[in-house]
Amino acid sequence: MMDVYASITELKGVGEKRARSLSKAGINTVNDLLSFYPRTYLDWSRAYGIGSAPLNENVCVRAFVGSVVREHVIRKGMTTYSFDITDGRDVMAVTFFNNKYVGSMLKTGEEYLFYGKITTLGRGYKSMTSPKFVKADSSVALKPVYPQTSELNSNYFEKLIASALGNVGVIPDCIPESVRNDYCLMSRDDAIRNIHFPASPDLLSEAKRRISFEELFLLQVGLSRLKIKSRKATAYSLEKDYSEEFCALLPFKLTGAQKRAIADCTADMSSGVPMNRLLQGDVGSGKTAVSAALVYNAVRNGFQAAIMAPTEVLARQHYNTFTRFFSGTGITVGILTGSVSAKEKREIKDKLASGEINLIVGTHAIIQKDVVFRNLGLAVTDEQHRFGVNQRGALGSKGKNPHTLVMSATPIPRTLSLIIYGDLDISILDEMPAGRQKTETYVVDYDKRERAYGYVKKHILSGYQGYIVCPLVDTDDDEEPDSERKASVKLYEELSSGFFKGFRLGLLYGKMKADEKKEIMAQFAAGDIDLLISTTVIEVGVDVPNAVIMVIENADCFGLSQLHQLRGRVGRGDVKSTCILISDIKNGQVKERLGILESTTDGFKIADEDLKLRGPGDFIGSRQHGLPDLKLTKMLTDSETVRETHYAAEKLLKNNPALEGEEYTQLKKRVNEMFSKGLVLN
Numbered sequence: 001m002m003d004v005y006a007s008i009t010e011l012k013g014v015g016e017k018r019a020r021s022l023s024k025a026g027i028n029t030v031n032d033l034l035s036f037y038p039r040t041y042l043d044w045s046r047a048y049g050i051g052s053a054p055l056n057e058n059v060c061v062r063a064f065v066g067s068v069v070r071e072h073v074i075r076k077g078m079t080t081y082s083f084d085i086t087d088g089r090d091v092m093a094v095t096f097f098n099n100k101y102v103g104s105m106l107k108t109g110e111e112y113l114f115y116g117k118i119t120t121l122g123r124g125y126k127s128m129t130s131p132k133f134v135k136a137d138s139s140v141a142l143k144p145v146y147p148q149t150s151e152l153n154s155n156y157f158e159k160l161i162a163s164a165l166g167n168v169g170v171i172p173d174c175i176p177e178s179v180r181n182d183y184c185l186m187s188r189d190d191a192i193r194n195i196h197f198p199a200s201p202d203l204l205s206e207a208k209r210r211i212s213f214e215e216l217f218l219l220q221v222g223l224s225r226l227k228i229k230s231r232k233a234t235a236y237s238l239e240k241d242y243s244e245e246f247c248a249l250l251p252f253k254l255t256g257a258q259k260r261a262i263a264d265c266t267a268d269m270s271s272g273v274p275m276n277r278l279l280q281g282d283v284g285s286g287k288t289a290v291s292a293a294l295v296y297n298a299v300r301n302g303f304q305a306a307i308m309a310p311t312e313v314l315a316r317q318h319y320n321t322f323t324r325f326f327s328g329t330g331i332t333v334g335i336l337t338g339s340v341s342a343k344e345k346r347e348i349k350d351k352l353a354s355g356e357i358n359l360i361v362g363t364h365a366i367i368q369k370d371v372v373f374r375n376l377g378l379a380v381t382d383e384q385h386r387f388g389v390n391q392r393g394a395l396g397s398k399g400k401n402p403h404t405l406v407m408s409a410t411p412i413p414r415t416l417s418l419i420i421y422g423d424l425d426i427s428i429l430d431e432m433p434a435g436r437q438k439t440e441t442y443v444v445d446y447d448k449r450e451r452a453y454g455y456v457k458k459h460i461l462s463g464y465q466g467y468i469v470c471p472l473v474d475t476d477d478d479e480e481p482d483s484e485r486k487a488s489v490k491l492y493e494e495l496s497s498g499f500f501k502g503f504r505l506g507l508l509y510g511k512m513k514a515d516e517k518k519e520i521m522a523q524f525a526a527g528d529i530d531l532l533i534s535t536t537v538i539e540v541g542v543d544v545p546n547a548v549i550m551v552i553e554n555a556d557c558f559g560l561s562q563l564h565q566l567r568g569r570v571g572r573g574d575v576k577s578t579c580i581l582i583s584d585i586k587n588g589q590v591k592e593r594l595g596i597l598e599s600t601t602d603g604f605k606i607a608d609e610d611l612k613l614r615g616p617g618d619f620i621g622s623r624q625h626g627l628p629d630l631k632l633t634k635m636l637t638d639s640e641t642v643r644e645t646h647y648a649a650e651k652l653l654k655n656n657p658a659l660e661g662e663e664y665t666q667l668k669k670r671v672n673e674m675f676s677k678g679l680v681l682n
C-alpha cells in the first residue's frame, strides 16, 4: 500500500511533465491530490423524461437511441452527427460535431443516460448538443467535475484520483475518535472517498460536513497551540501598577470600558507570562489611551515599548499624541518611518539599542532586522487587521517574550474573531467616551450632490472642517495602478476651481510621497485646510475633532464596514457630525444596504450585515491575514461549525496540551502541514 504522504510521482502514469503541471496546481503529494476537491458534480441520479426535462440547464435524460446516426457535412472541417432519441412518448434530436466515433459507441434500440443542456428548435422539437452519455444500467450517480487547469482537465483528475484511492488503503484519520463520536462525523477515509465519488447525495453531504469540520478543527487546534506556546516565562513583569498616575496625565476621564481593558492588560502583564491580547473597539472608543496607559506602566517599570501603525499618517499622529500625553514625564518618544532621513534613523536606532528612547512609534520600519532594542517589554500593533499574523509576530520577536497587544477598530463578528484571533485573549471597548454624539448619516441620490456640498460649505463657513471621500474607481485593472491618484486629483481640481473656489482645499491619496502626506495631514490638523479631498487612505485612525462633516461619493462601491470606518473620522469631538453617502444607484437593495448605516452606529451589527452580504473577504483580506489557506472558505460563514470546532479543540488541548500519544500523530502532522508557512508548532 502506498503512503498518503508519498510523492505524486509514485502514482502510475505521473511522469516528470505531469508532476510539474500538478505542482503548479499545488499538488505535490498523494494527500494533496486527495484534497483537490471537485468543483461540482454532474447529477446522473435524477433522470428525466424528454417531456418533463427543464430547458437550458444541465440535466440527465433517460432514453433509447431511436434512429441510425446521420452524417451531415456542413462545410469543410465541420461535420455533424445526429440521431433521434425517444423515451417512448417524446422524441428529441441529439447532435455531435466532428465526432465520428459516437456512431460506433451508441447502438440503436439501446437505452442510455444523456447529460447536457436541452434547447428547443421551435414547434416543440427539442435538441441536445454534445451530451455526455453512459449506458442506462451503469451505476454512476454523481460524477465529479474538477477545476481545470490549462494543462490538466477534469477527466484526468478523475482518473488519477480513482487510481490513488485504489492504492492508498485506509486513509488515516486526523480527528481523534472521541471528537468524531461527539460530533457524529464519518471517518476521513469515508469522507475522502465520498467527496470524490459519492455513493449517494446523502453521503456526499456528510462527507462535505466532515471535511469542513476537519479543516476548521485543524485550524483551531493550531491556533490554540500557538496560544499555549506563547505562554513562556517573561522577564517583563510589572512590579508596580502606575495606572492611577497615568490617569492624572490625561485631559479626560477614562470610560469604564477603558478602565476594564487596562485592568485586563495590567493583570496579564503582571502574571509572569507574556500578554497576548486583542483590544477591539469601535472607531473613537479610545484605544490609544488604553495603549498609552500600558506604555506608561511598561516604561515606569523599566522596559521599552513599541507601537506599530500601518500607515505613515497614523504613525505620525500617534507620535504626536504620545508626545503630548507624556510631556513633562521624562519619557522619551522616538519615531521611525519610511520618510525619516537615513541620518536620523541611525541616531534613533542607536538610542533604541542603548535604551535612551523609551517608546518607539513607527510603521513596519520598526520591524526591520537592524532595529535592536535594549529591553523591549511591550509591543503594540495598531489596526491589527492591516497586518498579517507573521508581521504581528515580528514585532514581538524584537524582545525576549515581550507582552503584545494588538488593537483593531474593525468590529469582527464573533465567528470570525474565533478564527482570525483564535490565538489571542480579547478585551472589548463597548462604551464611547461621554459627550460623544452619534454621527447623523444620510443616503442621498447623486442629483442631491450640490445640496450636500452646500451643506459642507455652510459648516466650513462656521469654522469647521470636512472631508470628501473620493469615488472608488474600478481598480481591478492592474495595468492602471494610478487610478486612485487620478480619481482624487480629478475631484480636487473640479471642486477647487468650481463649487469650493476660494476655500482652502487639501488633497490626500495613497501613492503620495510620505513627506507630502505628512505635510497635508499636519495642515489639516492645524486647521489650515478647510476641506480634505481624500481617498480611503484616511480610513484608519485619523483624528481631527474639528472635522464634523463628511461626504462619501459612490458610497455603494464600498463595504459597509469600510464606510463605517470612514464615517468614524467625524464625530470625534463634542459637536454633532454628519455623514452624507452619495449613490446614484436606484436599486432598492443597494439603498437598503446603505440604509443600515443610517439606522445604526453599532459596528458589530454593521459587521454582521457585511458578513451576510459580502462574505468574509472584507474582514480577513485576501492575502494579509497570514492564516493558512482554507479550501472551502465559505465555511468561514458557517458559524455553527466554527464554534463547534473551537470548543472541541479547546477541550482536547485542555486535557492534553502537548497532544501526547500515538492517536494524535496524524493530528499533529496535519496541523503542522497547515501552518507550515512560518508558523510551525513543536
Ligand code: ADP
Binding pocket: 252, 253, 254, 255, 258, 281, 282, 283, 284, 285, 286, 287, 288, 289, 409, 433, 434, 541, 543, 545, 572
Ligand atoms: P480609536 O479607538 O478609534 O483609536 P482614539 O484613541 O483615537 O480612538 O480616541 C478618539 C478620540 O477620543 C481622541 O481624540 C481621544 O483623545 C478621545 N478620547 C479617548 N478616550 C476618551 C475619554 N475617556 N473621554 C473623552 N475623550 C476621550
Ligand code: MG
Binding pocket: 287, 288, 382, 409, 541
Ligand atoms: Mg486608533
